[in-house]
Every structure is written in structure tokens, then in C-alpha cells.
Amino acid sequence: MHEPTPIPIHELPAAAEEAATAQAAPDDAAVSSIEQAIQVLIGLVTLGATATTSILRGGEQPAPASDNAALVTGAAAGFVIEGLRAAGAMLAAFEHTLVAPAASAAAVAADRPEIRELLEHWQRSWDAQRERSDPAASDALRQGVRRAADAVMDQLDVTELVLEHVDIQRIAERVDIDALVDRLDMDRLAARIDVDALAERVDIGAVLDRVDLAAIAADVIEQLDLPQLIREATTDTTSEGVRSVRLRGVDADRAVRRAVDRLLARRPDGDAHDDGHA
Amino acid sequence: MTTRHLNVETIPAEARGFHGQPAGLVTRVAANLIDLAVLVVSLIAAYLGVAGVTFLRQGARFTFPIVSYPVAYTAGFLTLVVYFTVSWTTNGRTYGDRVLGLRVRTAAGGELGAPRAAVRALLCALFPLLLVWVAFSRRQRSVQDLVVGTSVIYDWGGARRTPTSPDAAGVAVEVAPAVADEPDHGDAEPLPRLDGQG
Numbered sequence: 001m002h003e004p005t006p007i008p009i010h011e012l013p014a015a016a017e018e019a020a021t022a023q024a025a026p027d028d029a030a031v032s033s034i035e036q037a038i039q040v041l042i043g044l045v046t047l048g049a050t051a052t053t054s055i056l057r058g059g060e061q062p063a064p065a066s067d068n069a070a071l072v073t074g075a076a077a078g079f080v081i082e083g084l085r086a087a088g089a090m091l092a093a094f095e096h097t098l099v100a101p102a103a104s105a106a107a108v109a110a111d112r113p114e115i116r117e118l119l120e121h122w123q124r125s126w127d128a129q130r131e132r133s134d135p136a137a138s139d140a141l142r143q144g145v146r147r148a149a150d151a152v153m154d155q156l157d158v159t160e161l162v163l164e165h166v167d168i169q170r171i172a173e174r175v176d177i178d179a180l181v182d183r184l185d186m187d188r189l190a191a192r193i194d195v196d197a198l199a200e201r202v203d204i205g206a207v208l209d210r211v212d213l214a215a216i217a218a219d220v221i222e223q224l225d226l227p228q229l230i231r232e233a234t235t236d237t238t239s240e241g242v243r244s245v246r247l248r249g250v251d252a253d254r255a256v257r258r259a260v261d262r263l264l265a266r267r268p269d270g271d272a273h274d275d276g277h278a
Numbered sequence: 279m280t281t282r283h284l285n286v287e288t289i290p291a292e293a294r295g296f297h298g299q300p301a302g303l304v305t306r307v308a309a310n311l312i313d314l315a316v317l318v319v320s321l322i323a324a325y326l327g328v329a330g331v332t333f334l335r336q337g338a339r340f341t342f343p344i345v346s347y348p349v350a351y352t353a354g355f356l357t358l359v360v361y362f363t364v365s366w367t368t369n370g371r372t373y374g375d376r377v378l379g380l381r382v383r384t385a386a387g388g389e390l391g392a393p394r395a396a397v398r399a400l401l402c403a404l405f406p407l408l409l410v411w412v413a414f415s416r417r418q419r420s421v422q423d424l425v426v427g428t429s430v431i432y433d434w435g436g437a438r439r440t441p442t443s444p445d446a447a448g449v450a451v452e453v454a455p456a457v458a459d460e461p462d463h464g465d466a467e468p469l470p471r472l473d474g475q476g
Contacts, residue, residue, distance in 0.1 A: 243434075246305075246379040247292065250432065253302020253418075260413045 034095060038088035042081050049077030293379065293434040300418035301430045305378045306409060310402075312374030317358050321350070324357075355403055362399030367392045371433075381433035390428065398426045 056069040109115050162168075261267070289297050325345065333340040345353075365372040370381045370389060382390055382398075390398070401408070401422040408421035419429050 242377060242379075243290065243292070245308075245377065246434065249305035249308055249378050250296060250302075252304035256303050256413055257418075264414070266416075 034088065034091050038084055038091075041084050045077050045080045045084070049073050289435050293432065296432050297434065298431050301378075301380050301432050302418055303410070303412045305380060305432075306412060306420070306430055309372065309374035309378040309380055310406065310409065312377055313358075313361070313372050316373050317354060317361065320357060320361075321354055324353070358403045359396070359399045362402060363392065363396045366390045366395040366398065375430075379432055379434040380430050382428055382430050385423075385427045385429055394426050394428070398422055398428060401425060 052073045053070045056073065110119060325343075329342055332343055362372060365375075366382050367390060369376075370383065375381060382395075384390060384394070405421070411421045411424075412418050415424075417429065423429050
């Protein structure tokens with residue numbers, strides 16, 4: 001069997017990107033997390049706006065913003081985005097001024113033994129509760145996701161989707177047909193083929209039409225030198241009567257020979273070993 | 279050019295078992311009796327021919343010519359010798375041999391030359407009873423055979439060929455893929471092509 005060929009879905013320089021984020025992270029983790037949150041929110045708003053616009057247009061291709069509904073949606077989205085940006089700036093300022101001192105204060109407080117003991121007690125109870133709750137929560141989550149996925153799949157004609165959006169030809173080009181064929185039991189496959197039915201569908205006449213039978217026959221006859229053959233085979237008068245006479249003659253020869261052999265007390269198989277001076 | 283040799287059997291199936299083996303007394307005696315009949319018929323025909331010519335020349339005075347015994351025997355003897363010699367030299371067999379499916383060969387299996395055939399014919403015509411030795415010879419040879427070094431074999435084939443050669447029982451046929459390059463064999467007329475070319 002062949003090793004499965006890895007099929008890269010996107011030619012993304014994933015490793016390089018990871019390295020870049022890893023380097024940027026330690027500089028100002030808090031600020032970048034807030035910016036990321038803002039970016040996510042803006043993205044969600046944009047997505048919602050696009051969805052709303054397309055729903056209002058009834059699934060048609062997005063045209064230049066000619067209709068009022070799309071205009072209103074776009075405007076609303078823009079307003080929310082600008083608000084979010086402003087909130088982001090405010091949050092960043094708030095973080096610079098408040099979060100850093102609060103964190104350092106918490107660190108100082110955690111160093112004190114009684115506070116540390118209290119914190120550890122809370123930590124333990126949280127851990128204990130989490131052990132019990134985690135499986136139930138993940139089960140519930142899993143079932144919910146499955147139900148949601150089922151609901152989505154019910155709405156989608158996956159086959160149609162694949163046919164529309166997947167380049168099957170390109171996939172087929174990458175499939176290792178040899179490996180597939182290796183796994184087939186050709187004998188069983190052949191046993192399932194009805195050769196007679198196949199043969200019935202073959203137009204023998206059409207095949208023969210394409211064969212130059214006359215030329216083949218002429219070749220064979222020329223190669224056999226048939227006239228010479230016929231001449232040699234028929235010069236003799238080998239009618240039935242003649243054959244019968246000859247066979248009787250041969251039998252009589254043998255009978256005479258046996259009799260003489262017996263008379264002379266000779267072994268009957270001495271034909272080729274003597275020159276006749278017996 | 280590759281030339282394949284195709285052996286086509288022309289010997290009847292029932293004769294292939296003993297083809298080429300030495301012939302026995304009965305068939306050879308029978309063949310000689312047929313030859314004797316041929317001789318008698320030939321002599322009668324010759325006599326009638328002579329009588330006819332005499333009748334044409336003598337007309338009403340014609341009487342059948344009277345042939346003395348010495349003349350008759352001499353004529354018969356000479357006719358038999360010539361008949362045997364010509365038959366064995368040309369085809370290896372007299373008419374009697376042919377009817378019985380026999381052929382005269384040298385002891386080595388080759389064809390008879392004219393001198394050997396003539397000596398054998400003389401001996402057979404002079405001492406026909408020596409043929410009886412066939413019954414006692416281990417290789418079924420008559421005294422004449424032993425003297426001139428010949429043997430008589432079963433051969434039901436029609437054409438003259440050497441029975442001890444590898445294709446003894448068949449006809450060697452030249453089979454060539456490119457027939458156009460093949461020189462014509464013997465006097466065989468080329469077949470008309472069925473596809474109309476040439």
C-alpha cells in the first residue's frame with residue numbers, strides 16, 4: 001500500500017506567522033488582546049451587516065448601494081464600528097492607567113500568607129467543582145453542537161454543494177489509482193462479468209468487415225503451395241478398394257512372417273538387427 | 279526472411295503405422311502377379327498391334343502371325359526387364375507395386391539408379407522364385423535385394439520421395455511470410471490472387 005499523500009488545503013506560510021505572533025506577544029500583551037477583541041467585534045459587525053444586506057436583497061448578487069435598505073444597514077454598521085473604535089481607544093487608555101497597577105497590587109497581595117491561603121482554598125474548591133462539572137458541560141456542549149450541525153446539514157444539500165464548489169477533477173488527479181486497483185479483487189470482479197452478455201453485444205459482423213479475409217486466404221493458399229500438395233496427394237489410386245487390398249496384403253505379410261518365425265523358432269522382433277542371412 | 283517448413287501428411291492414417299517398413303512376401307508376390315498380368319496384356323496388345331499392321335499390309339491374304347515360343351519368351355523377358363528398369367528408376371515402383379502400396383529403395387533408403395535397377399530387373403526376370411527368400415530373411419529381403427543392395431518397403435504415398443528423410447511421411451511445404459520474395463518452386467503454377475492484386 002502507498003503512504004497517504006498529504007493534500008495541502010491552503011498554501012499558507014503558517015510557521016512564519018506563528019513565529020511573528022510569538023515575538024509580538026510579550027511586548028504589550030494586554031493592549032494587543034484588547035485590540036484583538038475590538039477587531040473581532042468589528043469583524044462580527046461587518047459580517048452581520050453583509051448578511052443583513054444580502055437577506056434584504058433576497059440573495060441576489062450585491063449591486064452598487066442603490067437600495068435604501070442596504071444603505072441604512074451599511075450606515076448602521078459603520079456607526080457601530082466607529083463606536084467600537086472609540087471604545088477601543090478608551091479601553092486602551094483605561095488599561096494603561098488602571099489594569100497595570102491593579103495587577104501589581106494583586107501580585108503584592110498574593111505574597112501575603114493569609115491571603116495566599118485563602119486564594120489557594122478557593123483555587124482548590126474551583127478545581128474540585130471543575131472535575132465534576134467539566135464532563136457534564138462538555139457532553140451538553142457536544143450534544144448541542146451535534147444537534148446544531150444536524151440542523152444545518154438538514155438544510156444543506158451537501159452533494160449539490162460539493163458538486164458546485166469542489167473541483168473534483170483536481171482531486172481525481174491526485175488520487176493514486178494504482179493503490180486503489182491494488183486493493184481490488186480482480187478475480188471476483190471478473191467472476192461478476194457476464195462474458196456471454198458482453199459477447200452478445202459485440203457486433204462480430206462489423207469486426208469481420210474490417211478484416212481483409214480475402215487477402216488472408218490468398219496468403220495462406222500461396223504459402224501452402226496447394227497445387228503441389230493436391231498433385232502429390234492424388235497421383236496415387238488410393239480408392240477404398242485399393243486401400244482394402246493393400247491392408248489385407250499387409251495383414252497377410254504379417255501372418256506369413258509370424259508363421260515363418262514360429263517355424264524357425266525365431267524371435268519375432270528381430271527385424272532391424274539382421275541383414276537377412278538368417 | 280524466415281521460412282517455416284510445414285509438414286502436411288499425405289499418407290493415409292491407416293498406413294502410417296507401417297509406412298517405410300520392409301514389405302512382406304504376400305504383398306510382393308501379389309505385386310509381381312499384377313506385373314505379370316500387365317506383361318501379358320502388353321504382349322497381347324503388341325501381338326494384336328503387329329497383327330493389325332500385317333492385316334493392313336496383306337489385306338485379304340491376312341492370317342494371324344504365328345509366334346514361336348522362343349520368340350515369345352524372349353519378347354516377354356525383354357519387355358519385363360525394360361518395364362522393371364524404367365519403373366524402378368523413374369518412380370521406384372511398378373504398377374503392381376503401386377497397387378499394393380510398395381516402393382523399391384536402396385538398402386540405405388535412397389532412390390535406385392538406372393544400373394542397379396537394370397541388374398535387379400534382370401535378376402527378377404530370370405529368377406522370380408528367389409523372391410520366396412523374403413519370408414525367411416529377417417529384414418524381408420529377397421535374394422535379388424541382397425545381391426543388388428535394395429529393399430522393398432510399404433509406401434502408400436503418391437509422390438516419389440525419400441522415406442528415410444525427416445519429412446518422410448509428409449510433403450515439405452515452404453511457408454514464407456513474404457511470399458512475393460520467394461522464388462517459384464518447381465513447375466507449380468502461381469495461384470490467382472483472391473484480392474485482385476496482380
